[in-house]
Amino acid sequence: MRVTTTVNGETRHADDVSESESLLYLLRERLGLPGSKNACEQGECGSCTVYLDGVPACSCLVAAGQAEGSDVVTVEGLAPGRDLDPVQEAFVECGAVQCGFCTPGFVVSAHDLLARCPNPGDDEIREALAGNLCRCTGYEKILDAVRCAAGRMPSERSTV
Amino acid sequence: MTSLMQAAETTSWNGIGTSARRPDGLLKVTGRFSYSSDLWVEGAVFAVTVRSPHAAARIVSVDVSRALALPGVRAVLTHEDVPGAKTYGMKLADQPVLAVDQVRYHGEPVALVAADDPQTARRAADLVHVEYAPYEPVTDPEAALLPGARPVLGSDNLVRHVKIRHGDLVAARELAEVVVSGDYEVGMQDQAFLGPESGLAIPSEDGGVELYVSSQWLHKDLEQLAPCLGLPPDKVRLTLAGVGGAFGGREDLSVQAHACMLALRLGRPVRMVYSREESFFGHVHRHPARMHFEHGATRDGKLVYVRARLLLDGGAYTSTSPVVIANACYFAAGAYEVPHAQIDGLAVYTNNPPCGAMRGFGAVQSAYGVESNLDRLARELAMDPLELRMRNAMRTGTVLPTGQEVDGPAPVRELLASLQERPLPAEATGERDLRTLPGGVANTTHGEGLRRGIGYAVGVKAIGYSGGVDDVSTACVTLEVAGGRPVVSVHTAAAECGQGVTTVQAQIAGTELGVTRVVVVPADTRVGDAGSASASRMTWMSSGAVQGACRLVARDVLARAARVSGRPATVLALVHDGVVDSLTGDRVCSIVDLLGDDRIEHVHEYHHRPTQGIDPETGQGDAHIAFAFAAHRAVVEVDVELGLVKVVELATAQDVGKAMNPLAVEGQIEGGSAQGLGLALMEELVVDDSGRLRNPSFTDYLIPTMLDVPPMPISLFELPHPDSPYGLNGVGEPPTLSSTPAIVNAVRAATGLDLPRAPVRPEHLTGTMPAGNRAATPAALPAVTPPPGTAPGGQPTRARH
Ligand code: FES
Numbered sequence: 001m002r003v004t005t006t007v008n009g010e011t012r013h014a015d016d017v018s019e020s021e022s023l024l025y026l027l028r029e030r031l032g033l034p035g036s037k038n039a040c041e042q043g044e045c046g047s048c049t050v051y052l053d054g055v056p057a058c059s060c061l062v063a064a065g066q067a068e069g070s071d072v073v074t075v076e077g078l079a080p081g082r083d084l085d086p087v088q089e090a091f092v093e094c095g096a097v098q099c100g101f102c103t104p105g106f107v108v109s110a111h112d113l114l115a116r117c118p119n120p121g122d123d124e125i126r127e128a129l130a131g132n133l134c135r136c137t138g139y140e141k142i143l144d145a146v147r148c149a150a151g152r153m154p155s156e157r158s159t160v
Numbered sequence: 161m162t163s164l165m166q167a168a169e170t171t172s173w174n175g176i177g178t179s180a181r182r183p184d185g186l187l188k189v190t191g192r193f194s195y196s197s198d199l200w201v202e203g204a205v206f207a208v209t210v211r212s213p214h215a216a217a218r219i220v221s222v223d224v225s226r227a228l229a230l231p232g233v234r235a236v237l238t239h240e241d242v243p244g245a246k247t248y249g250m251k252l253a254d255q256p257v258l259a260v261d262q263v264r265y266h267g268e269p270v271a272l273v274a275a276d277d278p279q280t281a282r283r284a285a286d287l288v289h290v291e292y293a294p295y296e297p298v299t300d301p302e303a304a305l306l307p308g309a310r311p312v313l314g315s316d317n318l319v320r321h322v323k324i325r326h327g328d329l330v331a332a333r334e335l336a337e338v339v340v341s342g343d344y345e346v347g348m349q350d351q352a353f354l355g356p357e358s359g360l361a362i363p364s365e366d367g368g369v370e371l372y373v374s375s376q377w378l379h380k381d382l383e384q385l386a387p388c389l390g391l392p393p394d395k396v397r398l399t400l401a402g403v404g405g406a407f408g409g410r411e412d413l414s415v416q417a418h419a420c421m422l423a424l425r426l427g428r429p430v431r432m433v434y435s436r437e438e439s440f441f442g443h444v445h446r447h448p449a450r451m452h453f454e455h456g457a458t459r460d461g462k463l464v465y466v467r468a469r470l471l472l473d474g475g476a477y478t479s480t481s482p483v484v485i486a487n488a489c490y491f492a493a494g495a496y497e498v499p500h501a502q503i504d505g506l507a508v509y510t511n512n513p514p515c516g517a518m519r520g521f522g523a524v525q526s527a528y529g530v531e532s533n534l535d536r537l538a539r540e541l542a543m544d545p546l547e548l549r550m551r552n553a554m555r556t557g558t559v560l561p562t563g564q565e566v567d568g569p570a571p572v573r574e575l576l577a578s579l580q581e582r583p584l585p586a587e588a589t590g591e592r593d594l595r596t597l598p599g600g601v602a603n604t605t606h607g608e609g610l611r612r613g614i615g616y617a618v619g620v621k622a623i624g625y626s627g628g629v630d631d632v633s634t635a636c637v638t639l640e641v642a643g644g645r646p647v648v649s650v651h652t653a654a655a656e657c658g659q660g661v662t663t664v665q666a667q668i669a670g671t672e673l674g675v676t677r678v679v680v681v682p683a684d685t686r687v688g689d690a691g692s693a694s695a696s697r698m699t700w701m702s703s704g705a706v707q708g709a710c711r712l713v714a715r716d717v718l719a720r721a722a723r724v725s726g727r728p729a730t731v732l733a734l735v736h737d738g739v740v741d742s743l744t745g746d747r748v749c750s751i752v753d754l755l756g757d758d759r760i761e762h763v764h765e766y767h768h769r770p771t772q773g774i775d776p777e778t779g780q781g782d783a784h785i786a787f788a789f790a791a792h793r794a795v796v797e798v799d800v801e802l803g804l805v806k807v808v809e810l811a812t813a814q815d816v817g818k819a820m821n822p823l824a825v826e827g828q829i830e831g832g833s834a835q836g837l838g839l840a841l842m843e844e845l846v847v848d849d850s851g852r853l854r855n856p857s858f859t860d861y862l863i864p865t866m867l868d869v870p871p872m873p874i875s876l877f878e879l880p881h882p883d884s885p886y887g888l889n890g891v892g893e894p895p896t897l898s899s900t901p902a903i904v905n906a907v908r909a910a911t912g913l914d915l916p917r918a919p920v921r922p923e924h925l926t927g928t929m930p931a932g933n934r935a936a937t938p939a940a941l942p943a944v945t946p947p948p949g950t951a952p953g954g955q956p957t958r959a960r961h
């Protein structure tokens with residue numbers, strides 16, 4: 001089948017997409033956007049998290065066909081027209097990135113959390129990001145990064 | 161071809177000791193960093209592995225015809241297609257590239273399939289028909305050693321017996337007024353790095369191959385790989401692709417030989433990317449251990465002797481088991497002064513999954529045993545466990561059971577004291593937030609049935625290669641002018657696994673050469689060996705190499721500046737992209753003016769001081785270059801009715817020598833502590849009696865989430881190490897040693913239970929299952945699933961008996 005989606009603001013088509021393909025596969029293998037990561041492909045790790053019509057989703061659990069006509073934003077498109085979103089900036093600055101394999105998913109999830117809840121407490125951050133696994137950091141620096149980004153979010157955020 | 165990988169670049173000056181930003185950070189947060197699973201080139205085919213569904217079986221026949229007939233399939237290879245040596249290995253070349261006439265563990269690679277796309281390759285893998293004649297696997301490591309046990313490999317099932325004999329045990333037993341002993345077990349832990357094993361192999365015009373791969377040690381990969389491909393080493397060129405974590409699990413080969421074989425056969429690029437399930441089959445794990453510890457002490461709590469027997473299950477192939485068991489034994493007396501010791505360590509072959517390197521490398525298991533038995537001794541003596549540890553703390557000058565004197569800083573007492581002084585987290589009162597309670601938002605308790613406990617543990621481990629192995633690290637440093645500015649390029653084969661070695665390299669080059677712009681070029685085998693990202697050695701060894709090469713470059717630059725300026729080179733220094741006179745503070749010239757179009761390049765090979773092997777009968781010898789120490793205090797709350805544990809706080813005190821990058825050092829400590837938490841409470845690969853791995857997924861193998869990990873405050877000690885570059889010490893492994901026993905000791909303190917086994921499961925706490933029971937199967941495990949690429953359920957493999 002042919003799938004048409006808006007990805008990071010651009011209309012994209014993919015042909016010969018099979019029923020069993022995931023949105024993650026579509027992004028990584030067909031649209032040349034490998035930023036979203038493939039650490040489990042079972043919905044357990046969150047490293048494939050993207051915005052799907054404004055809501056964060058594990059793209060490995062979404063069939064590519066289901067994304068037809070939808071609006072997808074990936075880590076590559078999180079800061080349109082800028083170098084970095086404040087969340088991305090905070091992740092680098094606070095040491096929240098080691099191997100970085102979990103980072104694209106965390107950045108999208110944290111971006112969503114702060115859009116919904118600009119000043120989350122630690123318990124809220126932990127709960128909101130509990131679907132994202134990180135094996136390197138022990139999460140302390142990721143918490144720091146989210147706290148730091150929360151203090152810095154521009155008042156007018158680009159909505160996705 | 162290196163254009164597939166990006167160089168990491170810093171453009172602001174951040175010398176050593178600062179929390180410089182990662183040069184690869186920008187690429188990583190924007191999704192543009194190229195991991196080994198992201199690589200793609202025109203014309204690449206995708207390959208998958210066909211793996212054994214049995215732990216022990218003879219291969220009767222392999223029929224690839226149906227797989228080959230599937231449209232889009234390009235090749236199906238078996239052991240007959242391995243061009244060179246049929247086996248490889250880290251210590252012994254005993255692991256088949258593809259199984260020949262038998263399989264020895266569940267998930268062993270049997271065949272390879274390459275096809276135009278991943279789906280076709282996976283479908284074809286299901287069509288490879290392997291007829292097996294299964295036989296009774298050896299799965300109990302103790303039984304594997306009994307006379308008459310069937311040898312898994314070779315002539316008997318003993319990989320290595322390490323013996324350490326120190327002092328006089330007979331006399332020591334007379335002296336001891338109190339003796340306690342216990343049996344302890346550690347389950348099989350997985351590295352569970354997030355980036356799957358993956359790589360891209362591209363055939364080159366000279367008949368060789370280019371491999372882009374995630375690895376911990378490119379040159380060791382090359383050494384094992386080239387003979388299997390039947391190629392001279394110079395025709396096999398490896399480049400490090402982005403590594404998504406490692407923790408020991410990328411020391412042994414995974415996709416390397418398979419991807420290269422297919423690329424050479426097909427004459428086109430080959431990609432391999434394991435699924436998570438295949439990843440659990442595709443690398444070695446932490447050795448499960450069964451241990452017996454006996455401590456003798458005086459009434460006032462002075463340790464007199466330790467006697468220990470450690471049994472590690474090495475699984476089906478040798479991997480690094482001979483050195484893992486040695487390391488477990490070296491530190492089986494813990495971070496204490498123990499005058500008499502008798503330590504026996506045995507690593508054995510079984511038909512369980514192969515085990516090898518994982519962060520802590522054997523010392524994790526023995527630290528769990530010794531720290532658990534020490535709490536038992538404290539109970540027997542009615543002494544505070546912390547006081548007992550302080551009273552026996554190792555110090556500089558302590559003689560280890562191997563006869564070696566500890567010659568660097570050994571602040572065990574100080575680390576423990578700093579933990580003791582740290583205020584305890586407040587006991588919550590009133591209505592509690594569910595997220596802070598055991599069971600969390602599962603809403604299992606509102607505070608009833610809760611007990612708090614505090615536990616301590618300390619660990620010691622050697623840094624760098626031990627036992628007489630020459631440890632080498634090479635760096636090539638180039639200084640030139642580009643775009644009107646001086647640029648330093650650092651080229652090594654050091655594996656950046658996330659730990660931050662590229663950051664440190666850039667910091668050193670900036671510090672030594674006073675240059676702002678530093679480029680760390682992709683690691684590959686075109687430069688000399690860097691050694692492995694293991695043994696907590698990479699920062700030490702790579703710093704030595706980069707510092708050495710930089711100093712050679714600096715010498716040349718300053719000699720040139722001396723000629724131009726007429727000032728003696730000895731007063732000149734490199735600062736802010738220029739040369740200054742350090743006596744007067746005058747700026748003498750800029751590097752740009754001094755160099756013009758010239759480039760200055762130097763290679764330096766760094767070695768640490770030589771070590772000795774240990775005596776095979778007594779274990780005596782100066783085997784180590786350095787020791788690193790960490791201690792933990794864990795505070796837990798246990799819901800004793802449901803057997804759920806919440807770690808409230810996990811505090812670390814660690815000596816790091818010199819924090820080259822404090823933020824990165826903290827990140828190592830926090831990450832290592834969290835992995836120890838996982839081993840204490842949730843992480844275990846479950847292997848059933850038939851040798852089958854039961855939980856190869858993140859649904860069933862649980863690693864800690866952000867809700868499981870508590871605040872982890874750190875007390876950082878920086879006592880300069882006398883022998884290392886900048887006085888630094890290894891950082892990565894020590895926190896994984898003490899974290900697990902500190903947490904389990906805290907759970908013991910809360911519950912009064914013995915809890916001999918890690919991970920502690922709810923049924924151990926509620927008394928519904930004996931705590932030492934071996935096959936502590938998690939309650940909700942799925943039925944046995946075949947590993948990826950095995951025959952589908954509808955097509956039974958025929959068994960002969
Ligand atoms: S890859 Fe989608 S949740 Fe893990």
Ligand code: FES
Nearest residue numbers: 099100134135136
């Ligand atoms: S940084 Fe490696 S998994 Fe999170």
